[in-house]
Amino acid sequence: MLPISDVIPLLQSPKKIFITTHHKPDGDAIGSMLALCHYLNKKGHKTTAVSPGDLPDFLEWMPGVEKMLNYEAQPKESLEVLKNADIIIGVDFNDFNRTKHLEQPLGAATQPKILIDHHLFPKDVWTYGICIPDKSSTCEMVYDFINLCGDHALIDLDMAACLYTGLMTDTGSFKFPITTAAVHFMAANLKQLGLDHTTIHEAVYDSWSEGRMKFLGYVLIERMEVIRKYNSAVIALSRKDMNLFNVQNGDTEGLVNYPLSIAGIKFSTLITERSDEVKMSFRSKGTFDVSNFARLYFDGGGHFNASGGRTKTSFAETIVYFKKILSDIHPK
Ligand code: 5GP
Numbered sequence: 156m157l158p159i160s161d162v163i164p165l166l167q168s169p170k171k172i173f174i175t176t177h178h179k180p181d182g183d184a185i186g187s188m189l190a191l192c193h194y195l196n197k198k199g200h201k202t203t204a205v206s207p208g209d210l211p212d213f214l215e216w217m218p219g220v221e222k223m224l225n226y227e228a229q230p231k232e233s234l235e236v237l238k239n240a241d242i243i244i245g246v247d248f249n250d251f252n253r254t255k256h257l258e259q260p261l262g263a264a265t266q267p268k269i270l271i272d273h274h275l276f277p278k279d280v281w282t283y284g285i286c287i288p289d290k291s292s293t294c295e296m297v298y299d300f301i302n303l304c305g306d307h308a309l310i311d312l313d314m315a316a317c318l319y320t321g322l323m324t325d326t327g328s329f330k331f332p333i334t335t336a337a338v339h340f341m342a343a344n345l346k347q348l349g350l351d352h353t354t355i356h357e358a359v360y361d362s363w364s365e366g367r368m369k370f371l372g373y374v375l376i377e378r379m380e381v382i383r384k385y386n387s388a389v390i391a392l393s394r395k396d397m398n399l400f401n402v403q404n405g406d407t408e409g410l411v412n413y414p415l416s417i418a419g420i421k422f423s424t425l426i427t428e429r430s431d432e433v434k435m436s437f438r439s440k441g442t443f444d445v446s447n448f449a450r451l452y453f454d455g456g457g458h459f460n461a462s463g464g465r466t467k468t469s470f471a472e473t474i475v476y477f478k479k480i481l482s483d484i485h486p487k
Protein backbone atom coordinates (compact mmCIF):
# COMPACT_ATOMS: atom_id res chain seq x y z
CA MET A 156 0.00 0.00 0.00
CA LEU A 157 1.52 3.32 -1.11
CA PRO A 158 1.32 6.21 1.39
CA ILE A 159 -1.79 8.37 1.47
CA SER A 160 0.31 11.43 0.56
CA ASP A 161 0.81 9.87 -2.91
CA VAL A 162 -2.91 10.32 -3.49
CA ILE A 163 -2.60 14.12 -3.46
CA PRO A 164 -1.14 14.40 -7.02
CA LEU A 165 -3.87 12.03 -8.23
CA LEU A 166 -6.49 14.47 -7.00
CA GLN A 167 -5.06 17.46 -8.88
CA SER A 168 -7.51 16.97 -11.75
CA PRO A 169 -11.27 16.30 -11.41
CA LYS A 170 -12.09 12.65 -10.78
CA LYS A 171 -15.16 10.47 -10.49
CA ILE A 172 -14.89 8.87 -7.06
CA PHE A 173 -16.78 5.90 -5.59
CA ILE A 174 -16.71 5.94 -1.78
CA THR A 175 -17.88 3.06 0.33
CA THR A 176 -17.75 1.63 3.85
CA HIS A 177 -18.65 -1.49 5.83
CA HIS A 178 -22.01 -3.25 5.97
CA LYS A 179 -24.31 -2.15 8.82
CA PRO A 180 -22.61 1.26 8.85
CA ASP A 181 -22.24 3.22 12.08
CA GLY A 182 -21.72 6.93 12.76
CA ASP A 183 -18.04 6.78 11.90
CA ALA A 184 -18.66 4.89 8.65
CA ILE A 185 -21.34 7.26 7.34
CA GLY A 186 -19.64 10.32 8.87
CA SER A 187 -16.32 9.64 7.17
CA MET A 188 -17.93 8.79 3.80
CA LEU A 189 -20.06 11.92 3.73
CA ALA A 190 -17.34 14.24 5.06
CA LEU A 191 -15.09 13.01 2.26
CA CYS A 192 -17.86 13.55 -0.30
CA HIS A 193 -18.41 17.15 0.85
CA TYR A 194 -14.67 17.84 0.85
CA LEU A 195 -13.86 16.20 -2.50
CA ASN A 196 -16.90 17.83 -4.17
CA LYS A 197 -15.57 21.21 -3.03
CA LYS A 198 -12.26 20.31 -4.69
CA GLY A 199 -14.08 19.80 -8.00
CA HIS A 200 -14.50 16.02 -7.99
CA LYS A 201 -17.70 14.09 -8.53
CA THR A 202 -18.26 11.73 -5.64
CA THR A 203 -20.85 9.09 -4.86
CA ALA A 204 -21.14 7.49 -1.44
CA VAL A 205 -22.46 3.94 -1.62
CA SER A 206 -23.49 2.17 1.58
CA PRO A 207 -23.44 -1.63 1.27
CA GLY A 208 -26.92 -1.71 2.85
CA ASP A 209 -29.38 0.14 5.06
CA LEU A 210 -28.27 2.65 7.63
CA PRO A 211 -29.81 3.10 11.07
CA ASP A 212 -32.57 5.70 11.43
CA PHE A 213 -30.50 7.78 13.85
CA LEU A 214 -28.08 8.66 11.01
CA GLU A 215 -30.74 9.68 8.47
CA TRP A 216 -30.36 13.37 9.37
CA MET A 217 -26.74 13.56 8.22
CA PRO A 218 -25.97 16.11 5.50
CA GLY A 219 -25.50 14.28 2.20
CA VAL A 220 -27.45 11.13 3.14
CA GLU A 221 -30.12 12.03 0.58
CA LYS A 222 -27.61 11.58 -2.28
CA MET A 223 -26.12 8.37 -0.92
CA LEU A 224 -26.83 5.06 -2.68
CA ASN A 225 -27.74 1.83 -0.91
CA TYR A 226 -26.18 -1.13 -2.70
CA GLU A 227 -28.77 -3.64 -1.47
CA ALA A 228 -31.65 -1.42 -2.59
CA GLN A 229 -29.98 0.08 -5.70
CA PRO A 230 -27.50 -2.51 -6.99
CA LYS A 231 -27.65 -1.56 -10.69
CA GLU A 232 -27.16 2.15 -10.11
CA SER A 233 -24.36 1.49 -7.61
CA LEU A 234 -22.50 -0.86 -9.99
CA GLU A 235 -22.84 1.70 -12.79
CA VAL A 236 -21.18 4.31 -10.55
CA LEU A 237 -18.47 1.80 -9.63
CA LYS A 238 -17.81 0.94 -13.27
CA ASN A 239 -17.50 4.60 -14.28
CA ALA A 240 -15.37 5.67 -11.29
CA ASP A 241 -11.74 6.73 -11.71
CA ILE A 242 -10.93 6.04 -8.07
CA ILE A 243 -12.41 3.92 -5.28
CA ILE A 244 -12.12 4.97 -1.64
CA GLY A 245 -12.88 2.68 1.31
CA VAL A 246 -13.37 4.12 4.78
CA ASP A 247 -13.74 2.50 8.21
CA PHE A 248 -13.02 -1.06 7.02
CA ASN A 249 -10.00 -2.69 5.40
CA ASP A 250 -11.16 -6.07 4.12
CA PHE A 251 -13.68 -6.24 1.25
CA ASN A 252 -15.56 -8.99 3.07
CA ARG A 253 -16.80 -6.35 5.54
CA THR A 254 -18.93 -4.88 2.72
CA LYS A 255 -20.92 -8.12 2.34
CA HIS A 256 -22.43 -8.07 -1.20
CA LEU A 257 -19.96 -5.46 -2.46
CA GLU A 258 -17.04 -7.80 -1.76
CA GLN A 259 -16.99 -9.35 -5.22
CA PRO A 260 -17.47 -6.13 -7.27
CA LEU A 261 -14.78 -4.35 -5.22
CA GLY A 262 -12.38 -7.26 -5.67
CA ALA A 263 -12.96 -7.30 -9.42
CA ALA A 264 -12.61 -3.52 -9.86
CA THR A 265 -9.34 -2.42 -11.49
CA GLN A 266 -9.29 1.27 -10.50
CA PRO A 267 -6.85 2.56 -7.84
CA LYS A 268 -8.22 1.78 -4.39
CA ILE A 269 -7.57 4.10 -1.48
CA LEU A 270 -7.99 3.14 2.15
CA ILE A 271 -8.59 5.38 5.17
CA ASP A 272 -9.17 3.22 8.25
CA HIS A 273 -8.32 2.52 11.87
CA HIS A 274 -8.86 -1.25 12.18
CA LEU A 275 -6.11 -3.81 12.66
CA PHE A 276 -4.59 -5.92 9.87
CA PRO A 277 -5.44 -4.19 6.57
CA LYS A 278 -5.72 -6.64 3.67
CA ASP A 279 -3.22 -6.31 0.84
CA VAL A 280 -5.84 -5.10 -1.64
CA TRP A 281 -5.37 -1.33 -1.46
CA THR A 282 -3.24 0.73 -3.87
CA TYR A 283 -2.83 3.72 -1.56
CA GLY A 284 -3.86 4.41 1.96
CA ILE A 285 -3.42 4.82 5.64
CA CYS A 286 -4.51 2.52 8.45
CA ILE A 287 -3.75 3.52 12.04
CA PRO A 288 -5.39 1.44 14.81
CA ASP A 289 -4.35 4.06 17.39
CA LYS A 290 -6.69 6.62 15.82
CA SER A 291 -10.02 7.16 17.56
CA SER A 292 -12.06 7.05 14.40
CA THR A 293 -11.93 7.16 10.64
CA CYS A 294 -13.45 10.64 10.92
CA GLU A 295 -10.34 11.77 12.79
CA MET A 296 -8.26 10.38 9.92
CA VAL A 297 -10.37 12.10 7.25
CA TYR A 298 -9.87 15.34 9.19
CA ASP A 299 -6.10 14.64 9.24
CA PHE A 300 -6.21 13.94 5.49
CA ILE A 301 -7.97 17.24 4.74
CA ASN A 302 -5.30 19.01 6.81
CA LEU A 303 -2.54 17.06 5.05
CA CYS A 304 -3.92 18.41 1.76
CA GLY A 305 -3.62 21.93 3.22
CA ASP A 306 -7.38 22.41 3.10
CA HIS A 307 -8.37 23.11 6.69
CA ALA A 308 -10.02 26.31 5.47
CA LEU A 309 -12.43 24.28 3.32
CA ILE A 310 -14.06 22.56 6.31
CA ASP A 311 -17.63 23.83 6.47
CA LEU A 312 -20.51 23.09 8.84
CA ASP A 313 -21.74 20.07 6.85
CA MET A 314 -18.29 18.48 6.95
CA ALA A 315 -17.91 19.42 10.62
CA ALA A 316 -21.23 17.72 11.49
CA CYS A 317 -20.21 14.54 9.65
CA LEU A 318 -16.73 14.48 11.17
CA TYR A 319 -17.99 15.17 14.67
CA THR A 320 -20.54 12.35 14.46
CA GLY A 321 -17.87 9.70 13.85
CA LEU A 322 -15.58 11.23 16.45
CA MET A 323 -18.36 11.21 19.04
CA THR A 324 -19.73 7.73 18.31
CA ASP A 325 -16.39 5.92 18.04
CA THR A 326 -15.04 7.44 21.27
CA GLY A 327 -18.25 6.67 23.21
CA SER A 328 -18.83 10.42 23.54
CA PHE A 329 -15.16 11.07 24.37
CA LYS A 330 -14.99 8.39 27.07
CA PHE A 331 -12.93 5.49 25.67
CA PRO A 332 -9.15 5.38 26.25
CA ILE A 333 -8.61 6.06 22.52
CA THR A 334 -9.79 9.65 23.17
CA THR A 335 -6.47 11.47 22.83
CA ALA A 336 -5.69 15.16 23.22
CA ALA A 337 -5.77 15.32 19.40
CA VAL A 338 -9.41 14.18 19.50
CA HIS A 339 -10.30 17.05 21.84
CA PHE A 340 -8.32 19.54 19.73
CA MET A 341 -10.24 18.37 16.68
CA ALA A 342 -13.57 18.73 18.49
CA ALA A 343 -12.50 22.21 19.65
CA ASN A 344 -11.62 23.17 16.08
CA LEU A 345 -14.98 22.00 14.80
CA LYS A 346 -16.67 23.94 17.61
CA GLN A 347 -14.81 27.09 16.56
CA LEU A 348 -16.33 26.70 13.10
CA GLY A 349 -19.77 26.92 14.69
CA LEU A 350 -20.62 23.24 15.11
CA ASP A 351 -23.81 22.62 17.08
CA HIS A 352 -22.76 19.54 19.07
CA THR A 353 -25.91 19.29 21.22
CA THR A 354 -28.16 18.89 18.19
CA ILE A 355 -25.91 16.12 16.85
CA HIS A 356 -25.81 14.35 20.19
CA GLU A 357 -29.60 14.49 20.45
CA ALA A 358 -30.11 13.31 16.86
CA VAL A 359 -27.89 10.27 17.43
CA TYR A 360 -28.61 9.32 21.04
CA ASP A 361 -31.93 10.90 22.04
CA SER A 362 -34.08 9.94 19.09
CA TRP A 363 -35.34 6.58 20.33
CA SER A 364 -38.84 5.33 19.69
CA GLU A 365 -40.86 4.41 22.77
CA GLY A 366 -40.67 0.79 21.61
CA ARG A 367 -36.89 0.83 21.54
CA MET A 368 -36.73 2.13 25.10
CA LYS A 369 -39.11 -0.61 26.28
CA PHE A 370 -37.08 -3.17 24.37
CA LEU A 371 -33.98 -2.03 26.28
CA GLY A 372 -35.86 -2.59 29.55
CA TYR A 373 -36.87 -6.07 28.42
CA VAL A 374 -33.34 -6.93 27.30
CA LEU A 375 -31.73 -5.85 30.57
CA ILE A 376 -34.30 -7.62 32.75
CA GLU A 377 -34.94 -10.75 30.73
CA ARG A 378 -31.92 -11.32 28.54
CA MET A 379 -28.81 -10.02 30.31
CA GLU A 380 -26.88 -12.72 32.14
CA VAL A 381 -24.13 -11.58 34.47
CA ILE A 382 -21.45 -14.20 34.96
CA ARG A 383 -19.52 -12.85 37.93
CA LYS A 384 -17.06 -15.73 37.99
CA TYR A 385 -15.66 -14.56 34.65
CA ASN A 386 -16.22 -10.80 35.14
CA SER A 387 -18.49 -11.07 32.15
CA ALA A 388 -22.01 -10.50 30.94
CA VAL A 389 -23.81 -11.87 27.91
CA ILE A 390 -27.01 -10.81 26.18
CA ALA A 391 -28.49 -13.25 23.67
CA LEU A 392 -31.34 -12.03 21.45
CA SER A 393 -33.32 -14.44 19.32
CA ARG A 394 -35.32 -13.47 16.24
CA LYS A 395 -38.40 -14.17 18.36
CA ASP A 396 -37.32 -11.54 20.90
CA MET A 397 -36.78 -9.01 18.16
CA ASN A 398 -40.05 -9.79 16.39
CA LEU A 399 -41.91 -9.46 19.68
CA PHE A 400 -40.73 -5.86 20.00
CA ASN A 401 -40.76 -5.17 16.26
CA VAL A 402 -37.09 -4.26 16.52
CA GLN A 403 -35.97 -1.83 13.81
CA ASN A 404 -32.67 -1.34 12.10
CA GLY A 405 -30.33 0.20 14.67
CA ASP A 406 -32.43 -0.66 17.73
CA THR A 407 -29.84 -3.12 19.02
CA GLU A 408 -27.08 -0.53 18.63
CA GLY A 409 -25.25 0.11 21.89
CA LEU A 410 -26.99 -2.67 23.86
CA VAL A 411 -23.65 -4.43 24.28
CA ASN A 412 -22.27 -1.46 26.22
CA TYR A 413 -24.78 -1.51 29.07
CA PRO A 414 -23.34 -4.43 31.08
CA LEU A 415 -19.97 -2.63 31.22
CA SER A 416 -21.59 -0.04 33.47
CA ILE A 417 -21.86 -2.74 36.16
CA ALA A 418 -18.92 -2.53 38.58
CA GLY A 419 -16.54 -5.43 38.04
CA ILE A 420 -17.82 -6.39 34.58
CA LYS A 421 -14.87 -6.30 32.19
CA PHE A 422 -16.23 -8.18 29.17
CA SER A 423 -19.64 -7.87 27.52
CA THR A 424 -21.05 -9.88 24.63
CA LEU A 425 -24.16 -9.46 22.53
CA ILE A 426 -25.29 -12.47 20.52
CA THR A 427 -27.92 -11.63 17.91
CA GLU A 428 -29.76 -14.14 15.78
CA ARG A 429 -30.02 -12.90 12.18
CA SER A 430 -31.73 -14.54 9.23
CA ASP A 431 -28.50 -15.81 7.67
CA GLU A 432 -26.02 -15.88 10.56
CA VAL A 433 -25.48 -15.24 14.25
CA LYS A 434 -23.83 -11.87 14.88
CA MET A 435 -21.45 -11.40 17.80
CA SER A 436 -20.51 -8.06 19.38
CA PHE A 437 -17.81 -7.79 22.01
CA ARG A 438 -16.80 -4.93 24.30
CA SER A 439 -14.28 -4.81 27.13
CA LYS A 440 -12.97 -2.46 29.77
CA GLY A 441 -9.28 -2.64 30.55
CA THR A 442 -6.84 -5.29 29.42
CA PHE A 443 -8.95 -8.00 27.77
CA ASP A 444 -8.29 -7.88 24.00
CA VAL A 445 -11.64 -8.52 22.32
CA SER A 446 -10.24 -7.97 18.83
CA ASN A 447 -8.05 -11.03 19.25
CA PHE A 448 -10.94 -12.92 20.82
CA ALA A 449 -13.26 -12.15 17.87
CA ARG A 450 -10.58 -13.17 15.38
CA LEU A 451 -9.75 -16.41 17.18
CA TYR A 452 -13.27 -17.72 17.80
CA PHE A 453 -15.77 -15.85 15.62
CA ASP A 454 -14.14 -15.06 12.28
CA GLY A 455 -14.17 -11.38 13.18
CA GLY A 456 -11.98 -8.55 14.38
CA GLY A 457 -12.11 -4.88 15.28
CA HIS A 458 -10.37 -3.01 18.05
CA PHE A 459 -8.81 -3.90 21.40
CA ASN A 460 -11.91 -2.91 23.41
CA ALA A 461 -14.64 -3.23 20.72
CA SER A 462 -14.96 -5.98 18.18
CA GLY A 463 -17.41 -8.15 16.34
CA GLY A 464 -17.72 -11.41 14.50
CA ARG A 465 -20.19 -13.92 13.15
CA THR A 466 -20.91 -17.62 12.91
CA LYS A 467 -23.08 -19.92 10.82
CA THR A 468 -23.63 -22.18 13.86
CA SER A 469 -27.21 -22.13 15.21
CA PHE A 470 -28.21 -19.51 17.77
CA ALA A 471 -28.68 -22.07 20.59
CA GLU A 472 -25.39 -23.84 19.87
CA THR A 473 -23.55 -20.52 19.67
CA ILE A 474 -24.62 -19.62 23.21
CA VAL A 475 -23.35 -22.98 24.52
CA TYR A 476 -20.10 -22.66 22.54
CA PHE A 477 -19.56 -19.10 23.76
CA LYS A 478 -19.98 -20.08 27.42
CA LYS A 479 -17.56 -22.94 26.98
CA ILE A 480 -14.91 -20.56 25.59
CA LEU A 481 -15.60 -18.13 28.42
CA SER A 482 -14.77 -20.77 31.01
CA ASP A 483 -11.56 -21.58 29.11
CA ILE A 484 -10.25 -18.05 28.70
CA HIS A 485 -11.50 -16.49 31.93
CA PRO A 486 -11.34 -12.72 31.15
CA LYS A 487 -9.82 -10.61 33.92
P1 5GP B 1 -20.02 -4.02 16.34
O1 5GP B 1 -20.08 -4.85 17.56
O2 5GP B 1 -20.47 -2.63 16.58
O3 5GP B 1 -20.64 -4.66 15.16
O4 5GP B 1 -18.49 -3.94 15.95
C1 5GP B 1 -17.52 -3.42 16.80
C2 5GP B 1 -16.23 -3.21 16.06
O5 5GP B 1 -15.77 -4.46 15.54
C3 5GP B 1 -16.35 -2.28 14.88
O6 5GP B 1 -15.18 -1.49 14.86
C4 5GP B 1 -16.38 -3.18 13.69
O7 5GP B 1 -15.80 -2.57 12.61
C5 5GP B 1 -15.63 -4.42 14.14
N1 5GP B 1 -16.26 -5.62 13.59
C6 5GP B 1 -17.53 -6.03 13.74
N2 5GP B 1 -17.77 -7.18 13.09
C7 5GP B 1 -16.60 -7.51 12.49
C8 5GP B 1 -16.20 -8.59 11.64
O8 5GP B 1 -16.94 -9.50 11.32
N3 5GP B 1 -14.90 -8.59 11.22
C9 5GP B 1 -14.02 -7.60 11.56
N4 5GP B 1 -12.76 -7.66 11.10
N5 5GP B 1 -14.37 -6.58 12.36
C10 5GP B 1 -15.64 -6.52 12.81
Ligand code: MN
Pocket residue numbers: 183184247273291292293325
Ligand atom coordinates in the same frame (compact mmCIF):
# COMPACT_ATOMS: atom_id res chain seq x y z
MN1 MN C 1 -14.68 3.49 13.07
